[in-house]
Amino acid sequence: MSITSPPCIADASFVEQLVFELAVPEPPSFANFLAGRNAELVDTLLAFVTGGSETGMLIWGGPGVGKTHLAHAAVGLAQESGLGARMFAHPRDIDDEALASVSASAEQLIAVDGIDLADEAAAARLFTLYNAIKERQARLIATSRTPLAALSLREDLRTRLGWGLVYELLALEDDAKPAALALYARSRGIVLSDDVIEYLLRHGRRDMPSLLATLAALDRQSLATKRPITVPLLKGWLQRELEWKPAAADTRHNA
Numbered sequence: 001m002s003i004t005s006p007p008c009i010a011d012a013s014f015v016e017q018l019v020f021e022l023a024v025p026e027p028p029s030f031a032n033f034l035a036g037r038n039a040e041l042v043d044t045l046l047a048f049v050t051g052g053s054e055t056g057m058l059i060w061g062g063p064g065v066g067k068t069h070l071a072h073a074a075v076g077l078a079q080e081s082g083l084g085a086r087m088f089a090h091p092r093d094i095d096d097e098a099l100a101s102v103s104a105s106a107e108q109l110i111a112v113d114g115i116d117l118a119d120e121a122a123a124a125r126l127f128t129l130y131n132a133i134k135e136r137q138a139r140l141i142a143t144s145r146t147p148l149a150a151l152s153l154r155e156d157l158r159t160r161l162g163w164g165l166v167y168e169l170l171a172l173e174d175d176a177k178p179a180a181l182a183l184y185a186r187s188r189g190i191v192l193s194d195d196v197i198e199y200l201l202r203h204g205r206r207d208m209p210s211l212l213a214t215l216a217a218l219d220r221q222s223l224a225t226k227r228p229i230t231v232p233l234l235k236g237w238l239q240r241e242l243e244w245k246p247a248a249a250d251t252r253h254n255a
Helices: 012-022 034-050 065-078 098-102 121-133 155-165 174-187 194-203 206-227 231-241
Strands: 054-059 086-087 111-113 139-144 165-168
Touching: 034 054, 034 065, 034 139, 034 165, 034 174, 054 065, 054 155, 065 086, 065 111, 065 139, 098 121, 121 139, 121 155, 155 194, 174 194, 174 206, 194 206, 194 231, 206 231
Parallel strands: 054 139, 054 165, 086 111, 111 139
Antiparallel strands: none
16 A cells, blocks of 8 residues: 655745745835935825825836835725725736726726836827826826936827926935834844844945845845844855955954
């Protein structure tokens, strides 16, 4: 008689998947976004989501400053408020079926991420989308890496976007990054000491996307190895993954 063995829960792929699921962060929200110098923008966006009189709001800024985060946060808030909302992650996602759906729906907020990536066909559909939203007295949030005047879009679309609110999303200043990292860590349930944050800011890449990616990777490694996130763990990760070499003068922390 043959006996079928139960699946081994120690299988590497199973453990990796379990670690990934445990490390899934909270969805983007206003609660886990550090405004920094963007307090006016965030306040305006909150008011816009819940009943602004303008049809559109354009948020532009460089890579990694939080444009996509705020767009998702706005859509999430609208949905929680019972207003109905949807998010287009790329202008190319606005196809004919989506246009018909938006026109027929009662959704009060539509967000389109990365309108600077729109080609001629996508820009034409975005123009149609804007008009449909305006006709229904709904609201549009658009994000872009470039300012309105520099957008390579048809002039009538740029004009309509200019009728609404236009804000630049500024990058966090260095003195605000420790608080941003601590907020991100709390949103993932990560226990992070001030020493780890200080060490990461001193020796890691200083742009926020790289900093957050490092924390996410450390979180996964911490869960997989059942080790807390400490300076030695961070130092080892930087050395292995980024081929980083510690400065000779840095003798404060020993692995």
